[in-house]
Amino acid sequence: MMQQRLTRRHFLKISAYGAGSAVLSVGLSGCGDDDNDATTGITARFDHGVASGDPTTNALILWTRVTPETDGEVTVSWEVATDRDFTQLVTTGSTVTDASRDYTVKVDAAALESGQSYFYRFKSGETYSATGHGKTLPVGAVDSVRFGVVSCANYPAGHFHAYRGIAEESLDAVLHLGDYLYEYGQGGYATEDAAALGREVQPAHELLSLSDYRTRYAQYRTDPDLQAAHAAHAFIAVWDDHEIANDAWREGAENHNEGEGEYDVRQVAALQAYFEWLPIRPPGNEAVSDTIYRSFAFGDLVGLHMLDTRVIGRDQQLDYGLYLDPATGAFDAERFVAEVSDPNRTLLGAEQLTWLQGTLLSDTATWQVLGQQILMGRMVLPAAIATQQMSIQEFADLAYVAQLAQRAQAGDTLTQEEQAYLIANAHRLTPEVIAALQLPSIPYNLDAWDGYAYEREVVLGTALAANANLVVLAGDTHNAWANNLSDIEGKPVGVEFATASVSSPGLEEYLGIAPEEVEATEAGIVSLVSGLEYLNAADRGYMTVTFTADKAEASWQFVRDIKSAEYALEPARAYAASVTAGNKQLDTL
Numbered sequence: 001m002m003q004q005r006l007t008r009r010h011f012l013k014i015s016a017y018g019a020g021s022a023v024l025s026v027g028l029s030g031c032g033d034d035d036n037d038a039t040t041g042i043t044a045r046f047d048h049g050v051a052s053g054d055p056t057t058n059a060l061i062l063w064t065r066v067t068p069e070t071d072g073e074v075t076v077s078w079e080v081a082t083d084r085d086f087t088q089l090v091t092t093g094s095t096v097t098d099a100s101r102d103y104t105v106k107v108d109a110a111a112l113e114s115g116q117s118y119f120y121r122f123k124s125g126e127t128y129s130a131t132g133h134g135k136t137l138p139v140g141a142v143d144s145v146r147f148g149v150v151s152c153a154n155y156p157a158g159h160f161h162a163y164r165g166i167a168e169e170s171l172d173a174v175l176h177l178g179d180y181l182y183e184y185g186q187g188g189y190a191t192e193d194a195a196a197l198g199r200e201v202q203p204a205h206e207l208l209s210l211s212d213y214r215t216r217y218a219q220y221r222t223d224p225d226l227q228a229a230h231a232a233h234a235f236i237a238v239w240d241d242h243e244i245a246n247d248a249w250r251e252g253a254e255n256h257n258e259g260e261g262e263y264d265v266r267q268v269a270a271l272q273a274y275f276e277w278l279p280i281r282p283p284g285n286e287a288v289s290d291t292i293y294r295s296f297a298f299g300d301l302v303g304l305h306m307l308d309t310r311v312i313g314r315d316q317q318l319d320y321g322l323y324l325d326p327a328t329g330a331f332d333a334e335r336f337v338a339e340v341s342d343p344n345r346t347l348l349g350a351e352q353l354t355w356l357q358g359t360l361l362s363d364t365a366t367w368q369v370l371g372q373q374i375l376m377g378r379m380v381l382p383a384a385i386a387t388q389q390m391s392i393q394e395f396a397d398l399a400y401v402a403q404l405a406q407r408a409q410a411g412d413t414l415t416q417e418e419q420a421y422l423i424a425n426a427h428r429l430t431p432e433v434i435a436a437l438q439l440p441s442i443p444y445n446l447d448a449w450d451g452y453a454y455e456r457e458v459v460l461g462t463a464l465a466a467n468a469n470l471v472v473l474a475g476d477t478h479n480a481w482a483n484n485l486s487d488i489e490g491k492p493v494g495v496e497f498a499t500a501s502v503s504s505p506g507l508e509e510y511l512g513i514a515p516e517e518v519e520a521t522e523a524g525i526v527s528l529v530s531g532l533e534y535l536n537a538a539d540r541g542y543m544t545v546t547f548t549a550d551k552a553e554a555s556w557q558f559v560r561d562i563k564s565a566e567y568a569l570e571p572a573r574a575y576a577a578s579v580t581a582g583n584k585q586l587d588t589l
Contacts, residue, residue, distance in 0.1 A: 019101050020275030021287035022061060022108040025078065029092040044068040044076075044103075044124040048218060049227035052134030053235040053279030055173065055296070057114040060134045060234060062107040063279040064122045065221070066097065073098045076105045080112075080120045084131060090118070102214045104276045114139045115299075130227070134234035135172055142299030146170065148233065149543040151177040151240070151373070151475025152501035153226070156186075156194030156201055158562025160225040162502040162542040165557055165569060167228035169544060172298065174233045177475035177499065178240025178310070178373040180278070181220050183207040183255065183270075189246075190505055193563060208260055213273035221277065225567070230279075237278050238292055238306050240373040240476055244270040247447055249314040250349075267311070293352050295359055302547050303365035305356060307372035309449075313349020318446045320387050329432070331383055331439050340446070340453050347452035348459075357462045366581060367547050368468040374448040374476045376456060377483030377496045377531055383439035385528075390436065391511060392524045401425045402437055441528075448476070460485060460493045469581050470494025471552050473545065478506035480543065480556045482534035482577040484585045492584040497554035497577070499543035500536060503562050508538035533586050539573050551587075553578035 044066035051063040060080075068074050077094035079086055090112065097105050105122065112118060115138030122129040148166045166174055182189065185206040194200045202219045203212055220226060229235075241247055244267050247254035252263050260266065267290075274280075275288045283289050290311050296304040318340060323332045339345075348356065360368055370376075384390040390398070404422040408414060414422065443450030450456075463470040470493055472485065478501035485493045500506065507513065513521050518538045526532050541558035555576045560568040578587045 019272050019287050020104075020106065020282055021101075022106040022282060023093070023095045025062075025080070025091045025093045025107050025109045026111045027091055028089060029077075029094065042068050042070060042072050042074050043127065044074045045127060046122060046124070046129035048221040049230055050120070050122065050129050050132035051230035051235060051279040052120065052132055052233075053237065054281040054294075055134060055136050055234050055236075057137045057139050057297075058112050059108055059110040060112065060118065060120075060136060061279045061281050062109050062120050062122075062132070062134075063105065063277075064129050065102070065104045065218075065277070066122075066124050068103060071099060074103065074124060077123045078105075078107055078109075078120060079123070080109050080118050082116065082118060084119050086119065086121070102218075102273070102276050106276075106279070108281065112136050115142075130231055132231045137296060138299040140299055142301040144546060144548045145172050145298045145302045146544060146546045147172065147473075148174040149177065149473055149475070149497075149499045149545060150174065150229075150502055151499055152179040152478050152504040153220070154179075154182045154190050154501070154504040155220055155223070156197070156199045157190035157503040157505060158193070158197065158199075158540070159565060159567075160223050160502055161559040161562060161567045162500075162540060163223070163225040163229040164567045165559065166542050167225070167232040171233050171544070173296075174229065174235045175304075175306075175371045175473060176235055176237040177371060177473065178238055179242040179475065179501075179504070180237065180239070180274075181216050182242045182504075183213075183216075183245050190503075197563065206255075206260075207270070208266055210269040210272060213270050214276070217273055217277040235279055236296060236304070236306060236371065237280055238308060238371065238373065239271075239274055239310060241310055243274055244311070247317060248310055249316045250312065252316065254317075271311075293355065295363075297363075297365065298547075300365055301549065302367045302369055303359070303363040304369045304371055305359055305363075307348065307356065307370060308352065309347050309373050313346050313352055315345050315347070315452070318451050320442075320446070324387070329389075329435070331387075331442075333439075333442070336442065340443075340451060343454045345452055345454060347449065347455045353455065353458065356459065360462050360466045360468055363466075363468075366469060366549055367552055368463065368466070368470050369547075370459075370470070370472045372472070372474060375445065375474050375481065375483070375496065375498055376449040376459075376472045377481065377485060377529075379444050379448065379450055379529060379532070380441045381444045381525070381528055382437075383442045384436040386442045386444040392521055392528075393517065395437075396524060397425075398428060398433055399437055402429060402434065405429060445477070457488055460487045463493050464491065468494070469552070469579075470584070471545070471547075471579065472496040474498040475501070478504045478540075480534070480536040480539070480541070480558075480575070481532065482554065482586060484531040484533060486531060494584055495552075495579045495586050497543060497545060500539055500541045500556065500558065502542070503540055506537060506540075511537075513537060534575060534577055536573065536575065539570065541569075549581065551578050551580050
């Protein structure tokens, strides 16, 4: 069993207050709406929109938040109907919210029909909220299932146009794979244009307390594009690191230090706010929990398994600095391989891994889909690139010079152009450069599954044993990817589709890629990484994935300019990739 931590005591305490809890709604209320605020007299607005999420075959979580004119208890009623005009009501009710739950309202609307679209709205006094829409899960034979996939929305980095695109798609559900918000303060990550865009974050400082996280969620949820996406579709969400702090792991985070107090306290505050503000169904009897892995069955077609790769099981990330000799720059590959492959090193944790293995082995749906945060494919690059000693362009150029030198030394005949290029560039082949070119290929991102190699093999081995049609969905990197997944012996296991970010900058900033070098860099990385079939290294956007009995197809859509208030897609950069059931590898692109 997973070790019980301090956070468990905090969660039990939070649960006693009912933070993030859902009110059960099973039918039509006998009370009218005219006197909903008779006991309080407090009027309120719906400034933060509505949302639905965590569908089952007979229920949907419904969410809103009220902004009261004065502090105190506010009575909020709701209606659920099969038509947008609310003439065919199926469930209604009312509840009271207050400051203890940040004036949020969460309803578990039950006794619904499977595979059905529903419309819902809330009311406070004489004020109605916007109308929202969501679908329950289907049962039995299903022809197709279509997901929208998003992650990594950084408010100060630019406009949330990807959410606008998602709102306009026809979908069964939206999968949010984490980094719903970012914890940095003003002047932090990706804030260069925030003031000019009118998108400076609140509070101005880094998020540490419950009040801080609540304030940031409230700001995000005023964004009209995010409100539109939530109103249009039910969300199925998991957190990543920035809902707490950058590069979070089980007992800490890169962006947390001793001067910021106990990490446990910060984590609990962050997760309480998450449960309050997201349409996620609290597990069991706990209103707030650190356990969010769960499954959704879309009839006989898709088994969707949402994972937590961040909070409950992750060991601390490895650091390449530990394996580089500070005097010579030599990389201790043998030690690195041993430690990254340590069978005791965990990402999911024993409890979640056991659950996932049992689920994959028992689920009979045509497609087994993992909705999770980080890249599972092996992103292995030459060490000089992975450790940022060289850019991809510089590495490719120097490797070409070294290749010409080797050919000349072996007596091969070089063309006149090759001879001229070698003479002009031979001086660049210093002993340090030659040593860097000879370093082994290593993962570029140890925060991903590459840093937890043993557990990845367990998951892939289980999928093989189940003969599953495995599709892994990922976010986190801010870029779009399509990977073939294979085990350590090279056996094909499945595919991975990863979405670009909503607004956070990606490899174009991390690697310093100039706009005119983007396509060449993308092609270069694809050629260097075994199993990688597609990469978009510079655009923001979203992904849709459509499943039928025969095929799973991912389609990437990219927005034109997140710095402009005008929403537009960039069709020239759109892309699609697919896998045929039973093939376990991407179809020819």
